Amino acid sequence: MSTSGGSFTEAVRQELSGVPLGATGAVQQELAGLLRTSGSLTMRGGSRTGPELRVVTGSGAVARRVHGLALHGFGHRPELKVRAPGSVRNTPRYAVLLGSASLAIGRELGVLDARGRPIPPRPGPLRGEERIAVVRGALLGGGSIARPGRAPHLEITVTDQRVASWLAELIGGIVGARPGCSEGERIRLVLKSGERIGTLLATVGAVTAYLELEERRLRRELRGEANRLANADRANLRRTIEASAAQVGAVEAAIAAVGWDGLADELREVALVRLANPEASLAELGSLMDPPVSKSAVHRRLHRLEQLGPAGATAEGEPQDP
Numbered sequence: 001m002s003t004s005g006g007s008f009t010e011a012v013r014q015e016l017s018g019v020p021l022g023a024t025g026a027v028q029q030e031l032a033g034l035l036r037t038s039g040s041l042t043m044r045g046g047s048r049t050g051p052e053l054r055v056v057t058g059s060g061a062v063a064r065r066v067h068g069l070a071l072h073g074f075g076h077r078p079e080l081k082v083r084a085p086g087s088v089r090n091t092p093r094y095a096v097l098l099g100s101a102s103l104a105i106g107r108e109l110g111v112l113d114a115r116g117r118p119i120p121p122r123p124g125p126l127r128g129e130e131r132i133a134v135v136r137g138a139l140l141g142g143g144s145i146a147r148p149g150r151a152p153h154l155e156i157t158v159t160d161q162r163v164a165s166w167l168a169e170l171i172g173g174i175v176g177a178r179p180g181c182s183e184g185e186r187i188r189l190v191l192k193s194g195e196r197i198g199t200l201l202a203t204v205g206a207v208t209a210y211l212e213l214e215e216r217r218l219r220r221e222l223r224g225e226a227n228r229l230a231n232a233d234r235a236n237l238r239r240t241i242e243a244s245a246a247q248v249g250a251v252e253a254a255i256a257a258v259g260w261d262g263l264a265d266e267l268r269e270v271a272l273v274r275l276a277n278p279e280a281s282l283a284e285l286g287s288l289m290d291p292p293v294s295k296s297a298v299h300r301r302l303h304r305l306e307q308l309g310p311a312g313a314t315a316e317g318e319p320q321d322p
Helices: 008-017 024-036 060-074 099-109 128-142 161-175 194-204 207-258 265-276 282-288 295-308 310-315
Strands: 042-044 052-057 079-083 093-097 143-145 154-158 180-183 187-191
Touching: 008 060, 008 128, 008 143, 008 207, 024 052, 024 060, 024 099, 024 128, 024 161, 052 060, 052 099, 060 093, 060 099, 060 128, 128 143, 128 154, 128 161, 128 194, 154 161, 161 180, 161 187, 161 194, 187 194, 194 207, 207 265, 207 295, 265 282, 265 295, 282 295
Parallel strands: none
Antiparallel strands: 042 052, 052 093, 079 093, 143 154, 154 187, 180 187
């Protein structure tokens, strides 16, 4: 999926609009989800034909989808109007008008009552395919998704709290947790978990978008893990160097205190190896011995050398030379 020259949200809409139309029930529920999302539904009343439902959108993909849903789900061919870009808007606007079939379609979808007034969603179970279709329609009509590489963020905007609760329950059934809800002039259902956003997109049919988000998410995680390991390596190296410097100092102090001839053979050997390899680890020092010895053996010998120096003598209660 390429998002150059357009938003990631529009790329997702393009992909969702290409999802094959399924059974009639799922097609109708997708149209219901789309009509109920914020900014996608307008009502015209008072005419001889009664109320009129229309979907107004800046996405040609969404307009084509609404046309296909109405035709496939109800056998009705809606009217499509296009408003060219102007001085205020630099993109075209599309209006899909359901016309004289608005009341019948609205009542069938549970969007309108018998008098053509908007009503909240009817309670009742939906089949799995229909639940997914509702959410797909809501994403098409009122969804927005942050571009890959940014902080994960998906939201769906609605104008009615009852619709928001209905959609939140459906989304929670898909991703395992209800989305957050932010209320203001409009109500926003928000997901900020990259994993849950990916699950939602893959489930409703935006598989390519899901793969792109997942790739970016894995890259961020791998980069963070690499940085963590690099920082840990630097910290370990710093501690090793500091410990080595302290051991070199202890060896030099022991030699100054008792001389080379005053050291036992195994202590003389470890002192020589440490002075010749000031940045080596204990395991590396042990491998340089003849015969090689363990890391713990090297540590014990260095500790004995420390006890020979002035600091060790003081710690044991021995007087220092004036």
